[in-house]
Amino acid sequence: MNTIHDLGGMHGFGAIAPERDESPFHETWEGRAGGILEVMTFPPGFTVDRFRYLRETLRPDLYLVQSYYEQWLYIAEQVLLEAGMISAEELARGKASPQSTKRNDSMRADAVWDFLHDRAHSGRPLAQAPRFTSGQRVRARNMQPAGHTRLPRYARGRSGMIVSHHGGHVLPDASAHGKGDAPQHLYTVRFAARELWGAAAHPRDSVHLDLWESYLEPA
Amino acid sequence: MPYSLSNHPHHHDHQPAHGHSDVPSDPALRTKALESLLTEKGLVDPAAIDAWVEAYEKKIGPRRGAQVVARAWVDPNFKGRLLRDATGAIETLGFLGREAQHIVVVENTPAIHNLVVCTLCSCYPWGLLGLPPRWYKAAPYRARAVIDPRGVLAEFGLALGDEVEVRVWDSTAELRYLVLPERPGGTEHLSEAELAALVTRDAMIGVAKAGALREGRA
Numbered sequence: 001m002n003t004i005h006d007l008g009g010m011h012g013f014g015a016i017a018p019e020r021d022e023s024p025f026h027e028t029w030e031g032r033a034g035g036i037l038e039v040m041t042f043p044p045g046f047t048v049d050r051f052r053y054l055r056e057t058l059r060p061d062l063y064l065v066q067s068y069y070e071q072w073l074y075i076a077e078q079v080l081l082e083a084g085m086i087s088a089e090e091l092a093r094g095k096a097s098p099q100s101t102k103r104n105d106s107m108r109a110d111a112v113w114d115f116l117h118d119r120a121h122s123g124r125p126l127a128q129a130p131r132f133t134s135g136q137r138v139r140a141r142n143m144q145p146a147g148h149t150r151l152p153r154y155a156r157g158r159s160g161m162i163v164s165h166h167g168g169h170v171l172p173d174a175s176a177h178g179k180g181d182a183p184q185h186l187y188t189v190r191f192a193a194r195e196l197w198g199a200a201a202h203p204r205d206s207v208h209l210d211l212w213e214s215y216l217e218p219a
Numbered sequence: 220m221p222y223s224l225s226n227h228p229h230h231h232d233h234q235p236a237h238g239h240s241d242v243p244s245d246p247a248l249r250t251k252a253l254e255s256l257l258t259e260k261g262l263v264d265p266a267a268i269d270a271w272v273e274a275y276e277k278k279i280g281p282r283r284g285a286q287v288v289a290r291a292w293v294d295p296n297f298k299g300r301l302l303r304d305a306t307g308a309i310e311t312l313g314f315l316g317r318e319a320q321h322i323v324v325v326e327n328t329p330a331i332h333n334l335v336v337c338t339l340c341s342c343y344p345w346g347l348l349g350l351p352p353r354w355y356k357a358a359p360y361r362a363r364a365v366i367d368p369r370g371v372l373a374e375f376g377l378a379l380g381d382e383v384e385v386r387v388w389d390s391t392a393e394l395r396y397l398v399l400p401e402r403p404g405g406t407e408h409l410s411e412a413e414l415a416a417l418v419t420r421d422a423m424i425g426v427a428k429a430g431a432l433r434e435g436r437a
Contacts, residue, residue: 015359052340068356154366
C-alpha cells in the first residue's frame with residue numbers, strides 16, 4: 001500500500017541520531033511490548049507478512065510520531081482484535097470479560113530459546129524454472145497495490161539487472177492477506193543510483209533490492 | 220480488520236484505548252494493560268516475556284556477528300564459504316533463527332563499500348546483531364540511505380572518495396544482510412578473539428569501519 005512506511009528516497013526527516021552505548025530497550029515497557037508480540041499466542045495462519053501489513057495500516061500521522069515498540073503495541077492489539085481473541089471492551093478495560101475462557105497453551109519461558117533459533121523460513125521449493133537469469137536486464141513493474149507489497153515506490157518502473165536468484169520464497173503480497181504462501185522465484189536486482197535518482201546521483205553507486213518474479217518484467 | 224482513515228469510519232469502536240482524541244495513551248500504561256489482559260486470558264506467559272527480553276539484552280547481540288567477521292579474517296576457507304553461502308557457513312555456529320534464516324554477507328574492500336538498510340520496515344539480522352538500534356528503525360536513516368548513502372556515511376564520520384563504489388542493500392525480502400568489514404591494518408598479531416573486539420555493530424551495518432570507533436560504541 002502506498003503509505004508512509006515506504007520511506008526510501010524521501011526528504012525532510014533530518015539528521016540520523018545515533019546514540020552511544022544504546023541498550024536494546026530504552027524503557028522497561030519497550031521490552032515488555034516487544035516480548036508480548038513475540039511470545040503471545042497468535043491466531044492460526046498468522047504470518048510475518050500480516051505483521052508487516054498491520055504495521056502499515058497504522059495511521060500515517062501516528063506512524064511518524066510513534067516509536068517502534070509503540071507501533072508493535074498497535075500491531076499486537078490489531079492481531080488479537082481482528083482474530084476475535086480479545087474484544088475492544090477487554091482491551092479498553094485491561095481485563096478479561098467474565099465470559100472469557102482461559103487458554104493454557106501459550107509459549108512457556110523454557111521454550112523461548114528454541115523459538116528464537118527455530119529454522120522455519122520463507123524458502124519454498126518450486127517446480128517451475130525461474131523466468132530470469134543472472135545478468136539479465138529487468139524492469140520493476142509499475143504496480144500500485146492497495147494491499148501489502150515489498151516493491152518500494154522508488155524502484156517501480158525502473159530498470160536494473162538480476163545479480164542473483166534465491167529459489168522460491170513465500171510471496172508477501174499473498175501471505176499478508178490470507179492467500180497462502182503462493183511462492184515465487186526471488187531475485188536480487190541491482191539498480192544504478194542514476195537510474196533511480198537521476199543525474200545528480202554518484203555514477204558508481206547502486207541500490208540492490210530483493211524482488212519476486214511477479215514484480216519484474218524483461219527490460 | 221484494522222482501522223484506517225480511508226475505509227473504516229467506526230474506528231473509535233475498535234480503538235477505545237486510544238480515547239476520543241485518537242491519540243494513543245501512554246505506551247507504558249497500554250503495555251501494562253495488554254500484558255495483564257493477555258496473561259489473564261492465558262494468551263501470554265509473563266515469564267516467557269522475561270526470557271525473550273533477557274535473550275536480547277544479554278545473549279543475542281553484535282558479538283555474534285563480530286565472531287563471524289573475525290573468523291572470516293583469519294580463515295580464508297571460512298571466508299570463501301561465507302561469501303558464497305553465508306547461511307551454510309553460519310549454521311555451524313548456531314546463530315541462525317529468528318530474523319536470520321537466509322543470510323547474505325557482502326564484503327567491503329578498498330574499492331567497494333556496502334551499506335544495509337530496510338526502507339519499508341526495519342529488517343535486520345537479529346540472530347547475528349541482536350535487535351536494531353533506534354536510528355536504524357527511524358525515518359531519517361530509512362529515507363536517506365538509498366538516495367544519499369554518501370551523505371549518510373559522512374554523517375557517521377565516514378568520508379568515502381569518488382573512486383569508491385557504494386552498494387546499498389535494501390532488505391525487501393527475508394534475506395538478511397551482514398557487511399564483512401575490511402580488516403584494519405596492523406592487526407596481524409591479534410588473536411581471533413582480539414580481532415572480534417574490533418568489530419562494531421555499526422561496521423557490520425556498513426555505517427562505520429571496523430576498529431574505527433572506540434570499543435563499546437556498538
